[in-house]
Amino acid sequence: MIVERLSLVDFRNYAAADVTLGAGANLFVGRNGQGKTNLAEAIAYFATLGSHRVSQDAPMVRDGADAAVVRARFAQRDRHVLLETQLNRSGSNKARVNGSPVRTAELPRYAQVVLFAPEDLQIVRGDPSGRRRFADQLLIQRTPRLAGVLGDYERVLRQRTALLKSARARGIRGEALATLDVWDDKLVRLGSEVIRARLALAGELAGPVAQAYAAIAGADHRPRLDWALTVGGADPEEADGPATAAEASAIEQLFRTALEAKRPLELERGLTLVGPHRDDLVLRVRGLPVKGYASHGESWSVALALRLASAELLRAQSQLGDPVLILDDVFAELDADRRARLAGLVAGYEQVIVTAAVEEDVPAALRARTVRVEAGTIREDVDG
Known part of the structure; x- marks a missing residue:
């Protein structure tokens, strides 16, 4: 499974945006606060019906707008499907599949996405609610x-x-x-x-x-x-x-x-x-609970391992192809050896989307296609 195109209207800091993506590695690069993670968040929404950063949908609607619209065209082996969701500040959200209205709860049937972000440290270090949410989203x-x-x-x-x-x-x-x-x-x-x-x-x-x-x-x-x-x-x-x-x-x-x-x-x-x-x-690691005992590096490795293991489970059972794998601002936290190991682990997926503030933090193998983001605008779209 891959995302071929993503379109946004009034989503986060984007008044409007269209991004074309390809199979293999795709890199969103730009300074912090420009909107890279917003693109990743929009793609993942179809799979989880929520944000990895906020518990409500309203913050994803651009300031001054009543609703945000996110469209994504997914290629699933030998077919294509266009998913659309409208996130409303008030009232129920709406959804369409190939132009036909559906219940919003139907969207995850068509999109399998695994996103890892720094916020995932809270899965291992935070309250039990975060761990329950991780498990339940994967179950769904x-x-x-x-x-x-x-x-x-x-x-x-x-x-x-x-x-x-x-x-x-x-x-x-x-x-x-x-x-x-x-x-x-x-x-x-x-x-x-x-x-x-x-x-x-x-x-x-x-x-x-x-x-x-x-x-x-x-x-x-x-x-x-x-x-x-x-x-x-x-x-x-x-x-x-x-x-x-x-x-x-x-x-x-x-x-x-x-x-x-x-x-x-x-x-x-x-x-x-x-x-x-x-x-x-x-x-647990080394027989001790991660929460309260594990080092920062161990906690980070456990959180990342949970997401990679999730992707492997989805990959093993899916009739739609590999899940789309998103690594949001991951490589800045890793040393050179771990960057190389992680790049090797994910290289075989049909599509990997990476966000980074510094392009050189990302191994060359994951920079095949680079999209540059600046202040809610796609400034440059270059094939590497």
């Missing part, structure tokens, strides 16, 4: 149906939590809370499917993460991924709760038992304390 790319499961789970979670808050405010207990049992059933059914999918994903990522980490770092620090599950007793409020060894087949029963045990505390606090929304993906 691999199995788009799970977007509906995750959305339904969030809706049930909101309803159940609202009921707990109402019960706490009114002092309701015991049989008067029979309605809570109904929401428990829905929470367990949907949440168990999410947990099983996440556990399976961690197992599939283990090998590719270890391989990518060793290739980047030049050392085997035994990277590991384990889910700390609240249904198995892990405490989400501890910085590094132990990963559970719960069998996937027993998740539903564990979930119900945990809900029963936590109900008095949930009523006291007005919160749903058990479920995949509270779980954490614990990352």
Whole structure:
């Protein structure tokens, strides 16, 4: 899969822009703050329906505009598909595929993109929410149906939590809370499917993460991924709760038992304390949690390995070709040896898009096509 053309209207700092891209390596180069990452962000939006920099869509709409439009033409083996999304400051976004209106949630079916950016350090160093988001976005790319499961789970979670808050405010207990049992059933059914999918994903990522980490770092620090599950007793409020060894087949029963045990505390606090929304993906190197123990270089290598492993999983199962691989401002953080290793790892992908402030930071093999960006304008488009 490759992106052949990208068109923007009122997106970030671009009033209008058209960029032609090719197979192999493509480099966006320009000083910081000129709009290189905005191009990468626009391409990745079709795959994740979100930004790697902000949690809301509104900041992606150019100042003074009511909506932004992003169009991208993807080549997928023997066919072409034109994707379009309109990001509105207010109201629902809109989407089209080959000119026909579709639900926005349909876009990831047609676009597989893996983007690595400095913000990904927060996956390994930040709150559990970042690690959950990483896993769920990859799950959706691999199995788009799970977007509906995750959305339904969030809706049930909101309803159940609202009921707990109402019960706490009114002092309701015991049989008067029979309605809570109904929401428990829905929470367990949907949440168990999410947990099983996440556990399976961690197992599939283990090998590719270890391989990518060793290739980047030049050392085997035994990277590991384990889910700390609240249904198995892990405490989400501890910085590094132990990963559970719960069998996937027993998740539903564990979930119900945990809900029963936590109900008095949930009523006291007005919160749903058990479920995949509270779980954490614990990352380790050298047997120690990355968060709090790993060096900057180790943390960077783990984050990059997670993205490269994601690309490998998508590549292995996709009928659309390789995912588009985007490396946003990566090479400035790496020494010469790691730059060369990374270039070697990604060289075989159908399309690699790199952004950099300094052209010389990027290995020559990834500078086949260079697009120069200045203040929201494509100033030069040169074949290397």
